[in-house]
Amino acid sequence: MGGSMLDKAAVILECFSPSGGPYRLSELSERAGLPKPTVHRLAGDLVRLGWLERSGPQYRLGAKLFELGSLVxxxxxxxxxxxxxxxxxxxxxxxxxxxxxxxxxxxxxxxxxxxxxxxxxxxxxxxxxxxxxxxxxxxxxxxxxxxxxxxxxxxxxxxxxxxxxxxxxxxxxxxxxxxxxxxxxxxxxxxxxxxxxxxxxxxxxxxxxxxxxxxxxxxxxxxxxxxxxxxxxxxxxxxxxxxx
Amino acid sequence: MGGSMLDKAAVILECFSPSGGPYRLSELSERAGLPKPTVHRLAGDLVRLGWLERSGPQYRLGAKLFELGSLVxxxxxxxxxxxxxxxxxxxxxxxxxxxxxxxxxxxxxxxxxxxxxxxxxxxxxxxxxxxxxxxxxxxxxxxxxxxxxxxxxxxxxxxxxxxxxxxxxxxxxxxxxxxxxxxxxxxxxxxxxxxxxxxxxxxxxxxxxxxxxxxxxxxxxxxxxxxxxxxxxxxxxxxxxxxx
DNA sequence: CCATACTGTTCCGTGTCACGGAACAAAGTT
DNA sequence: AACTTTGTTCCGTGACACGGAACAGTATGG
The missing domain is CATH 3.30.450.40 (GAF domain)
Incomplete structure (x- = not known):
């Protein structure tokens, strides 16, 4: 439990619920309960996939999620x-x-x-x-x-x-x-x-x-x-x- | 490219765009271009996370995605x-x-x-x-x-x-x-x-x-x-x- | 009823790549 | 300029993702 890469990614994404507001790397790290380098790497991957977006130091939920969510x-x-x-x-x-x-x-x-x-x-x-x-x-x-x-x-x-x-x-x-x-x-x-x-x-x-x-x-x-x-x-x- | 677990999960989820319709394991495997056991394992994880839902042999996008997508x-x-x-x-x-x-x-x-x-x-x-x-x-x-x-x-x-x-x-x-x-x-x-x-x-x-x-x-x-x-x-x- | 051709699932040895502490850099704060 | 906090890079280690192969269900049809 809480092991695989997917779980960690999910934890990171769920940090944005329900407030949705933008978070910085350290805040994410703390909220997710994951070490900073780990969040850094994963968040980078998520941005690459379009599940997160990054403007300066701020991370927010990405467009791809909106697209997928609309298809449920x-x-x-x-x-x-x-x-x-x-x-x-x-x-x-x-x-x-x-x-x-x-x-x-x-x-x-x-x-x-x-x-x-x-x-x-x-x-x-x-x-x-x-x-x-x-x-x-x-x-x-x-x-x-x-x-x-x-x-x-x-x-x-x-x-x-x-x-x-x-x-x-x-x-x-x-x-x-x-x-x-x-x-x-x-x-x-x-x-x-x-x-x-x-x-x-x-x-x-x-x-x-x-x-x-x-x-x-x-x-x-x-x-x-x-x-x-x-x-x-x-x-x-x-x-x-x-x-x- | 196409390496990490996250990428594979993303490929699987994007199989549902734009048609959204339910897919079975084999169809997913083919569409995603991933071996069947791999899709089986990943889809299982995604279901556990609420990103996919499974009814019988059918996989469809899950409620969590709707929730996250609405927050973008x-x-x-x-x-x-x-x-x-x-x-x-x-x-x-x-x-x-x-x-x-x-x-x-x-x-x-x-x-x-x-x-x-x-x-x-x-x-x-x-x-x-x-x-x-x-x-x-x-x-x-x-x-x-x-x-x-x-x-x-x-x-x-x-x-x-x-x-x-x-x-x-x-x-x-x-x-x-x-x-x-x-x-x-x-x-x-x-x-x-x-x-x-x-x-x-x-x-x-x-x-x-x-x-x-x-x-x-x-x-x-x-x-x-x-x-x-x-x-x-x-x-x-x-x-x-x-x-x- | 068995043969055939699919499906979905489990197993497991192999090797990869995710991991996160530590060290470094960059940006604020006092 | 000393200090704190944040973001980033590095890298040796080992956990765990991987997927071929083998097995088990489930529809078609002779």
């Missing part, structure tokens, strides 16, 4: 078929729209579209967050079977804000409400002053994704948003059913 | 700030919208948004095409300095369709028109039955990107589209000027 098949397909529905949802609400899938005990965001307003959020395309703190996550969790739900509920619940639900009993009740209504609500559990409403996307009998719309708390009006989110999720589910 | 900084920043303008452009035209940057003698697409209509195009997020055959490419080429233009014009011009411009003289004239008008037109040069109109995006005195709208030939009406494309490109340029 399951991600690509879902994103492509979902995009029109996300567009519809955006146009209907003019708010920030998300598409996410479950990966283990986390939600990974595949797409995120928004208008000119900033809306500071912890979500990022390709980034992951706890299932329990976000609208998309709760929608996924509520419809991914009781085993996973119990598994998640049995562990300490992470929190992103003071409003994140950390009490298993409260979370269980919330999830049951979601199962009944088919819609997940979230208020300031992922970011302060942001509320969110999400709906699951089904295909072939299982939950494959969820989409959501996030809005500033002041503008949050569930009655307006709920139908749009539900419509988009159902539309996407229908198309996925047809092709998959 | 220059790409991420530009995409994020451009998105609202792409949305505007999409809403104004309701047609397929592209954002691309130049990389060497090719255009790389960073974003591509569209509605429910399919519109078969060779462009793909993360994918690259010749500068000379696409609207975005021609816009980038026309505003990337005379050295690059001459360099490109001095080489054989690739073609994606029978309508792609392969005559250097004709291309030079087209580029000069683009320089004057600030808009690039393209008709069926990248895909049959698809026309396109593109505009460059400037920041800090250089051309950093271009955006375009692609429409079925039957619906192509430059007078409608040109102002929208120009507006979006100028808006994005202004914001980039402010923050870059």
């Amino acid at each position: 098949p399951h991600r690509l397909d879902l994103r492509e078929t979902a995009l029109p529905f996300l567009q519809d949802l955006f146009e209907a609400t003019r708010e920030t729209v998300h598409l996410g899938v479950r990966e283990g005990m986390e939600v990974v965001y595949l797409e995120r579209i928004h208008g000119h307003e900033a809306l500071r959020l912890p979500s990022r395309i390709g980034g992951s967050l706890p299932l329990t703190c976000t609208g998309v996550g709760k929608a996924l969790l509520a419809f991914s079977g009781p085993e996973l739900m119990e598994e998640v509920l049995s562990r300490p619940l992470p929190s992103l804000t003071p409003y994140s639900i950390t009490d298993p009993t409260r979370l269980r009740m919330a999830l049951e409400k979601i199962q009944v209504s088919g819609l997940a609500y979230e208020e300031q559990e992922a970011a302060l002053d942001v509320s969110c409403i999400a709906a699951p996307v089904f295909a072939g009998g299982t939950t494959v994704a969820a989409l959501s719309v996030a809005v500033p708390r002041s503008r949050f009006s569930p009655a307006q948003l709920a139908p749009a989110v539900r419509t988009a999720a159902l539309g996407l589910s229908r198309v996925l059913r047809g092709s998959g | 900084p220059h790409r991420l920043d530009l995409r994020e700030t451009a998105l609202p303008f792409l949305q505007d452009l999409f809403e104004a035209t309701r047609e397929t919208v592209h954002l691309g940057v130049r990389e060497g003698m090719e255009v790389v697409y960073l974003e591509r948004i569209h509605g429910h209509e399919a519109l078969r195009l060779p462009s793909r997020i993360g994918g690259s095409l010749p500068l000379t055959c696409t609207g975005v490419g021609k816009a980038l080429l026309a505003f990337s300095g005379p050295e690059l233009m001459e360099e490109v014009l001095s080489r054989p011009l690739p073609s994606l369709t029978p309508y792609s411009i392969t005559d250097p003289t004709r291309l030079r004239m087209a580029l000069e028109k683009i320089q004057v008008s600030g808009l690039a037109y393209e008709e069926q040069e990248a895909a049959l039955d698809v026309s396109c109109i593109a505009a460059p995006v400037f920041a800090g005195g250089t051309t950093v990107a271009a955006l375009s709208v692609a429409v079925p030939r039957s619906r192509f009406s430059p007078a409608q589209l040109a102002p929208a494309v120009r507006t979006a490109a100028l808006g994005l340029s202004r914001v980039l000027r402010g923050s870059g």
Whole structure:
């Protein structure tokens, strides 16, 4: 473990997650826990391959990774078929729209579209967050079977804000409400002053994704948003059913 | 060259570009030009790292690559700030919208948004095409300095369709028109039955990107589209000027 | 049912090339 | 100018990547 050259390269690349920011050789060496000459050599190789880029003393992730990452098949397909529905949802609400899938005990965001307003959020395309703190996550969790739900509920619940639900009993009740209504609500559990409403996307009998719309708390009006989110999720589910 | 373990791993991963489709061990071995046991061992390592995924006998690109690829900084920043303008452009035209940057003698697409209509195009997020055959490419080429233009014009011009411009003289004239008008037109040069109109995006005195709208030939009406494309490109340029 | 032609996998002796401490150079800091 | 930290080169050692060969599964078809 931690032996081969590939492992070391992977450790170096993962130093850039999630911050992505540029690092210098020494910082990389420290973060990766590898001796400096080793990082020097490997980073040089990675630059040669286009997986890292170097400007002066700064290393950053390279273009080749973007190219390869864009080809990851399951991600690509879902994103492509979902995009029109996300567009519809955006146009209907003019708010920030998300598409996410479950990966283990986390939600990974595949797409995120928004208008000119900033809306500071912890979500990022390709980034992951706890299932329990976000609208998309709760929608996924509520419809991914009781085993996973119990598994998640049995562990300490992470929190992103003071409003994140950390009490298993409260979370269980919330999830049951979601199962009944088919819609997940979230208020300031992922970011302060942001509320969110999400709906699951089904295909072939299982939950494959969820989409959501996030809005500033002041503008949050569930009655307006709920139908749009539900419509988009159902539309996407229908198309996925047809092709998959 | 072709020596170290990393190089071999890179060769294997690049087998998935641009088709992305799943491959079996033997196919990988052949495509990569590496002996079967070697690919077996390396692919196993790559799976362990999350760079590849394996379902039965099929190998495909893994989730970790998507995650890392989404963090590539220059790409991420530009995409994020451009998105609202792409949305505007999409809403104004309701047609397929592209954002691309130049990389060497090719255009790389960073974003591509569209509605429910399919519109078969060779462009793909993360994918690259010749500068000379696409609207975005021609816009980038026309505003990337005379050295690059001459360099490109001095080489054989690739073609994606029978309508792609392969005559250097004709291309030079087209580029000069683009320089004057600030808009690039393209008709069926990248895909049959698809026309396109593109505009460059400037920041800090250089051309950093271009955006375009692609429409079925039957619906192509430059007078409608040109102002929208120009507006979006100028808006994005202004914001980039402010923050870059 | 066995022959045939593939696949994917394990084995293992060989030799290469990755390794990282140490020494050096370059660039800041006080 | 003395000192600290960073980036880079060197090189002897030994771990481990290598891939041919042999084996084991799995589809085709006589």
